[in-house]
Amino acid sequence: MNFSSKKRARPNAWKELQRELDERERLEEDNAAKFARIEALQMRSALEDEIDPQKMHAYLDISIGHNQGKDPKLTRGRLIFELFDDIMPRTVEQFHRMLGSEKQPTYVGSSISKIWPGFKCEAGDRTSKVEGSSSGQELVFSRVDQEANWQVPHLNPGVLSLTDAKSSKFNITLRKAEELDGWHAVFGKTVYGFDVLKAISEQGNDNGEPKVPVIITGGGSVPKGTHPREFLKAMEKPKLDEHPEKKVMRYSSTYRHTGLIGH
Template sequence: MSRYPQVFLDFQIGTQAAGRVIFELFNDVTPKTAENFRGLCTGEYGNVGMAKKTKKLHYLNTNVFRIADNMLIQGGDIINNDGTGGASIYSQTFVDENFSRRHACAGLLSMANRGRNTNNSQFFITLKPCPHLDGKHVVFGQVIDGIEVIKRVGQVPVDMQDRPRIPVIIINCGEVSESKNWLICDPFKKEIMDEIHRDRLKALYGQEYLDELDKEEEQKLQALNPEKFKQQSLENEEEKNKQLLVEELLMKTKEDQEQEEDSSEGLDQFEGKKFMTQKHKERYLGLKKKIQQSKVLNDKAVLNEERQNTDAQYDKNLRKGKYLQKKEAEKQELQFKQIDEDKDYLNRMTLKHDEEQEKKKEYFGWDVFNEDAVYNAYKKRCTTLAKDEGKYKQQMENNQEFVPTNEALERLSSDITKQQDRRKEFSRRRRFNEDQPVTYINERNRIFNKKLERFFGDYAADIKANLERGTAS
């Protein structure tokens, strides 16, 4: 568990739930600011104002009233709900606490203000690094889960004043621990969360794992209260028997209806078309089977969409489940091939390093004099300067000085002159074309005319032709 308090905000874009964002509050450096935000999330500090003009100190049902282009989203006006007001749990405003934390990345939670020491309930969440806000706004928290929801809110279209054209509302907020207790107390929410949790475990570990968990719970219940366990087991058996009877009756009625429909459809189609062969009949039945499969897949898609709307972490858990399945499949494949995981990792890293080194060796265009090219040229030059092994051994045996012969010196000098000639011929500049017309007076004017021709040559072609023909008006 984190040492910092955690709160959550549930966003809604238009009529569709966008998801949940969980924040971590820095109560060590900015305790007063963190407590202000936490109290406004839970709504435990009551109301502000007098008589009929009281407002609850709570972020519930407030709007996100500003979305700056790819920079930040701003909300938290609990008074006017449009960015012109605000209040804190201390008073209307409170002073700036600490500017030590910087707006260095996306997902930082910071206080909005109208100058020094004018903090209230308004806040903003960064969508990218904002160093120009350092020293002006107090950073007191960060997003630890749901950054994709913040980015989704940041993509909402806005008007000329950065106000969202589609309403973005905070439909729920609170402290993370309190939200868990609320889910436990609400039986309807608890059933939904239990069902989603069971589906998640089934996707990750399979049905056998769920059966083992159910057996363990039954054993614990039997050990704690055997009489209650017997009564509950009898009730469960009665309910199961009732469900089986209902399912059997429904299956019978469905089978009867399907048989009647099949018989009627078959009579209508097969009797009306006596020329249909067995191949046509099989094709008809296959198409009918595909239609039934598509209905089942559509029902599954509807269920997944409902779960996605109820669970703010559905997309994240789905990606995590796919990643774990992929890792498990790779692990089983390694076990089947009897390969150690550490050795496989080292082999993959070695191959990756070799591929990167091979990519570095590739050169193009102006990258002519890199290390590999120079080394290859050196090896090529060494082949022309082959030594005489016989004379070399003779000099070694007679303890003579290694004096090169006149032939070797001539070969070396001719090779050096060839290298110098090749260097003179080599040039990175584009060669001059003598056939082109001279339209310049110096090198600078030539380059300028070339740029003019590149950008305006197509447009000036007709004017040039008219001037040459003498038909220009």
């Protein structure tokens, strides 16, 4: 047997090496594009200094409190959202359709049924009848799983995401909420109305039960090309009691005798 230290000729070695280099370069380009897309998606929920009127915007009108005849104890405000129709088009289309619709399904008359202060609230609950809202829990977002993009994070207060695909409910975050990432598909963010979100947050407790009714009273779309600031409404608060000193005296008197305030 003839053993030789001489290397055998490999006429196709250069071509094989070139193919490997081309494949590696293609993978690097694909990965760079993939990471760029992921980074762009992750930044979609970030707060922006400049709002683009060419993007899709919509609004919800909210009432907080009790409507007691001629003396309503209501706080009223408006939330304005940017909707990510380029990421979750079917979801946004259905959400947008339900904002101001007078026909079922609609968000008008539905409640914000859960509020965890400094965390999130769950809006769009149509399972109980509140001021004419629908009952029932039909599959409103029927194709969410097909288009859900889990790479958009709950990066800031005011991020909109679906509670689940089996109801009409959606989350509005009240802070950065990383624990929701990967579990709830993000489809929009708040651009105006953070004072209203703060007022909503103040009505919750540790169990998520609202202290007073928080109702969606209306909604609609902002025409494309129109800056959403033109749809802003100042938050209305109930008038202060005409004789607040009486309450102070009563509580002071109670505290003096019992050591408890309000008991």
